[in-house]
Amino acid sequence: MIIERNMERTDLPLVVIPACFPSMVPYLERSLDEIAAKARVRMHTDMTLDLDEILNRLAGADVAMTTGIHFTNDILDRLVPTLRCITFGGTGIANFVDIDHAHDLGLMLCNAVHYGDNAVAEHTIALLFEITHKAGRLDVRTRAEGWPGSDITEIGGLTMGLIGFGGIGHRVAELAHGLGMNLTVWARHPDDETLQQLGARRASSIDDVFATADVVSPHLALNDATRGIITASHLDLLRPGSIFLNTARAELVAPGALEQRLRKGDIFAGLDVFSPEPLPADAPLRDCPNTVLTPHVAWRSGKALAGIVQQNVRSVIAFLDGGSYNVV
Amino acid sequence: MIIERNMERTDLPLVVIPACFPSMVPYLERSLDEIAAKARVRMHTDMTLDLDEILNRLAGADVAMTTGIHFTNDILDRLVPTLRCITFGGTGIANFVDIDHAHDLGLMLCNAVHYGDNAVAEHTIALLFEITHKAGRLDVRTRAEGWPGSDITEIGGLTMGLIGFGGIGHRVAELAHGLGMNLTVWARHPDDETLQQLGARRASSIDDVFATADVVSPHLALNDATRGIITASHLDLLRPGSIFLNTARAELVAPGALEQRLRKGDIFAGLDVFSPEPLPADAPLRDCPNTVLTPHVAWRSGKALAGIVQQNVRSVIAFLDGGSYNVV
Structure with missing residues (x-):
């Protein structure tokens, strides 16, 4: 379905939503009036990743509001000069666009931040509960096997060992503390006062976290400094029975290192992120023992979706007013 | 396997463990030396519910240490007078023995208490996470469907609405509070100071809990006053999207009432307890939508098992010394 507002007002800039995650549709639809006060708006309510189709849909657009669409440099080149601003329904947008190239073209890039801190932190805990209490898999077994x-x-x-202490890491620490877990935290710039309030021990190194925690969970943004920051040597420090969680980015772990460690069969992993995504049918991780795998859903709560749309709309309004909000 | 200690010492009383849950074996085995300081001990490490076999195994026993064994009055009659004390690896033992009849026979009955408060409270939260985040069922779907x-x-x-505020209800309140939930609590004898510390609202009635909470979880012992205390009318008060949890006893809910409410399809349930157990293959609950069913495992943590054995052993030692501990 295509929803349009103000299309007769060719004097106004054109904002296009070229594709939607189904669950985002109601939140975007509710925001159209606010944008329509300053622009023509066209919203495509279906999801497509077909780049030719997306190019067609973005023809003539001044602003593109996107979620989940990967822009190649070639596509950016073809959308400029009419396109001047892209909003992304997420925080880490380097996977979706070549930021330097976009900036060279004069594009304003806007992201959304912290909208999913609690959702992702909760999902981290949900993975931990599924490994320890197995409620979901016991439900499936109870239906199949009886009792x-x-x-x-x-x-x-x-002891929960956290690597990184930004918005999500901090929230995971609060939840874990509330559940009676001990905390060990490694971060580049730890907030000692907050650590103290949570009774958290400040770890001296990533090694320290892996060697002493029962559960290890990284919460770092992915960038050149953090790619592969968790190595096979770190994973080897995990004691039998330990649990490794990842709701951040798979690329924080050196390629193949987690699969290799899991094959020893003595640790557990709860993972919501993979490289690549979607996780291929023949991905070695699928055959590793003691894993709980969820399809990158940690951020997909109603509250988080509403937060993304609210921030992206605010970025669009700011851009249309000659200002800026959440610019990358 | 049969493990024996002191069997040559026929001057000492005989303590028999006639059957074991597999996961309890290591904890019981570690406790044998302590009992053997005062008695002959015979431990059968397998599980059986065959009553003739159990009668054979208990022949001549002064003390029976049991978990999961249902004693009929006929069996009690046949075990007395040599049998003088039975320990049960659980709290609510009325389902396993006719307490009045046992007392008439002069038997001392001992249970274990509070050993599983945190385990059961955690499992209540685990069921809640599985309903809201679906990690376990998404794992199964990710393996079957791809992504x-x-x-x-x-x-x-x-808002978490609790009915009952004993050891488990209180712990659920603490965990829910730690996860950022609001609390509404109904209890016969609420501890106002504790409620205040948790920022909990004191509900005026069970109706009040069902009408106002997003999640309702009963934590009451089963007895004549609580059997069927949750009625169809209560369940009708649940708003669409609400979640009903039960890790206490299925018989707290009026027979058939939950199935009837679930069939409307607009609420969710996470259940670890059923009537009868094991849940029959043709139980109507298995066909109700929006349910997560686990096979009465909430209490089965290593810590809880160790706690049960520790308390039961203390009861046996007390009995052998002419005293009493955890006597029902």
């Missing part, structure tokens, strides 16, 4: 026996593991009293 | 799309629901900001 399967199973033991659970209490998480209270375990 | 399923799914939204999640944040639990932070939702």
Whole structure:
């Protein structure tokens, strides 16, 4: 479906939403009036990743509001000069656009931040509960097998080791603390006062976290300094029975290192992120034991979707007013 | 396997463990030396529910240490007078023995208490996470379907409504508070100071809880006053999207009432307890939509199992010394 506002007002700039995640549609639809006060708006309510189709839909657009669309440099070249601003429904946009090239073309790039801190932190804990209490997989087994026996593991009293202490890492620390876990935190710029309030120990190194925690979870942005920051040597420090969680980015871990460590069969992993995504049918991770795999859904709560749209709309309004908001 | 200690010392009383849950074996085995300081001990390490076999195994026993064994009055009659004390690896033992009849026979009955408060409280939260974040079922779908799309629901900001505020209810309140949930609590004898510390609202009635909470979870012991205390009318008060959890006892809910409410399709349920157990293959609950079912595992953590054994052993030692501990 295509929803349009003000299309007769050719004096106004054109804002196009070329494709939508289904669950984002209601939030975007509710925001159209606000944008229509300053622009023509065209919203395509279906999702497509077909780049020719996306090019067609963005023809003549001044602003593109996008989520999940990967822009090649060739496409950017073809959209400029009419296109002047792109909003992205996410924080880490380097996977979706060549930021330097876009800036060279004079494009304003806007992202959304912190909208999903609590959602992602909760999903990190959800993965931990599924590894220790197995509620979802026991549900499936109870339906298939009748009445399967199973033991659970209490998480209270375990030590959560966090690598990174930004918005999400901090929220994971609060939730883990609330569940009676001990905390060990490594961060480049730790907030000692907050660590103290949570009774958290400041780790001296990433090695320290891996060697002492029962559960290790990285919460770092992906960039040149963090790509592959978790190595096979770190993973080798995990003691039998330890749990590795990842709701941040798969590329924080050196390629193949996690699969290799998991194959020993003595640790557990709860993963929401993979490289590449979607996770291929023949990905070695699918055959590793003791894993819980979810398809990059940690951020996809109603609250987070509403937050993304609210921030992206604010960026569009700011751009149309000659200002800026959430510019990358 | 049969493990024996002191069997030549026929001057000492005989303590028999007639059957074991597999996961309890290591904890019981470690406790044998302590008992053997005061008694002959025979431990059967396999599990059986065959009553003739259990009768054979308990022949001549002064003390029976049991978990999961249902004693009929006929069996009690046949075990008395040599049998003088039974320990149960659980709290609510009325389902396993006719307490009045046992007392008439002069038997001392001992249970274990609070060993599983944190484990059961955690599992309550685990069921809540599985309903809202679906990690376990998404894992199964990711393996079967490749890369399923799914939204999640944040639990932070939702209201947890608790019915009962004993050891488990209190711990659920603490965990929910730590996860950023609001609390509404109904209890016969609420601890106002504790409620205040958790920022909990004291509900005026069970109706009040069902009408105002997003998540409702009963934590009451099962007895004549609480059997069927949750009625169809209560469940009708749940708003669409609400979640009903039960890790206490299925019999707290009026027979059939939950199935009837679930069939409307607009609420969710996370259940670890059923009536009867094991849940029959043709139980109507299995066909109700929006449910997560786990096979009464909430209490089965290593910590809880160790706690049960520790308390049961303390009861046995106390009995052998002419005293009493955890006597029902």
